[in-house]
Amino acid sequence: MAPSQEELERRRIVGVHAEHVDNVSSTDFPHHYLGEDHSWDVDHFRNKLQVKFHKNKPFESVFSLVGIDAAVANAFRRILLAELPTLAIEDVFVFNNTSIIQDEVLCHRLGLIPLTGSLEGLRWMRWYKKPPPADDPAAQAAARASGEEFDSAASVPSDNNTVVMDLNVKCEWAPDGQKLAKQGERDPEKLYVNSSVYARQFQFVPQGNQEKYFAEPGQIRPVNPDVLIAKLRPGQEISLRCHCVKGIGADHAKFSPVATASYRLLPSITIKEPILGQDAKKFARCFPKGVIELVDDEATGEKKAVVKDTMKDTVSRECLRHDEFKDKVALGRYRDHFIFSVESTGQFESDALFLESVKALKAKCQRFKRNLADLMR
Structure with a gap:
């Protein structure tokens, strides 16, 4: 039986709690879930992979890389820092x-x-x-x-x-x-x-x-x-x-070629119960400006807190320090959504640096395949 969309979404999220995190390990590999085939497939990978630029300037770019594993994202980061001539x-x-x-x-x-x-x-x-x-x-x-x-x-x-x-x-x-x-x-x-x-x-x-x-x-x-x-x-x-x-x-x-090259996981904020009135204003103050928005609640006429832009969140867990919010909100991060920040020193434009890192990783993989083939002869 295929898992529901809600279950697939739950598996993507690393749980962030007041004093610990959970669900940190990847599970999309064969035989982890009974009756589910998670063998790697190039067509499935191609359909999942997304690259979205949020800022693209000659010396600084910010973009999202969605649908890859942390090991691949970290490989790009290390290549940007240490392997581009x-x-x-x-x-x-x-x-x-x-x-x-x-x-x-x-x-x-x-x-x-x-x-x-x-x-x-x-x-x-x-x-x-x-x-x-x-x-x-x-x-x-x-x-x-x-x-x-x-x-x-x-x-x-x-x-x-x-x-x-x-x-x-x-x-x-x-x-x-x-x-x-x-x-x-x-x-x-x-x-x-x-x-x-x-x-x-x-x-x-x-x-x-x-x-x-x-x-x-x-x-x-x-x-x-x-x-x-x-x-x-x-x-x-x-x-x-x-x-x-x-x-x-x-x-x-x-x-x-970079002054900084880093990434972070996209934060997830789920409001499980309505947060209204003064609590909504207090809740919004627990996050950086622009993360939580106050809108009019049609049922009560009070201000209600809703999630506006999770990219601006720093996951400080401030809201979990207040007893009135502990059971009303769930925090997490998407394990396959990486927000890269690349600051070029000037030899390359910042967006070209990522393309160069992809070429470098591709060349490494081809070299590994040749060496593996020679070893198997």
Whole structure:
């Protein structure tokens, strides 16, 4: 006998109570319910799967992913954080730095500046992998044990694995700066030239075929040109060259294409008995603004509490602290409705990041199938 729609809906909800949660395990797998076949079916999965965007901006998107298991949703989240390649500064060659910022601190600041450019060029670029240090026997032994072959020729920077950017800034007095200083002027923007070093002062130096793949307007540049790098005073200067390479967030956080990538389950609020009058107003105050709406009750003429928008709820369980509401409301979360929030650092637009994570997961599955087939031969 097929389960009713109410029963299917009940199975979707994780119960949230005052001090515990229940019904947390998935049950849609074979032989869990007697007489029900829950074998995985691609057509059933395709019909259940839904993607709904609630906010779609270049640097931030919010969307619902409905009809998947938590393991798949978490796989997307982890891929977004750690496995999508971007470009970042890896090596910094400091020719002259007379600012008050130490070389190592300056280089660290530069490495964390998000870069953007042509996506076609980024896909064209190959991976640049550093060989283990020649004077580190442990690293050499680890490389041999992992089966990795480090070809010194393959590790030489070239146009298809390294992007070069220069930063040359020198601070000087403004033409009338010394005169203004004698008059008591304190504003460094008026007294000096290049008193502040910004990310927009980086110069992209194309190498080889990079002129083709990173042509205007897709040249490599900082996402935010107004990032402050250092402050200088007359006589101080910064002269350096940066080598940018492709990497993933699993190697270093500077390669992660997202500032945040998280999800939460859609809240469920079920009012089992009418909540009227002053109780309705008190009930509405237990939730964030916009979750509960007060409407006129036709039978009594009083204000009645109804659920308006559960997406705005934070599941604080505040209503369960009040005895008058404990038996009138049931809280929960839908186990297969994930609300994703993705904030891009700028290399990709936020909605494209999710599509890239889908491609990455698909490639992983195909690779696993090939390895499994080889194993079964």
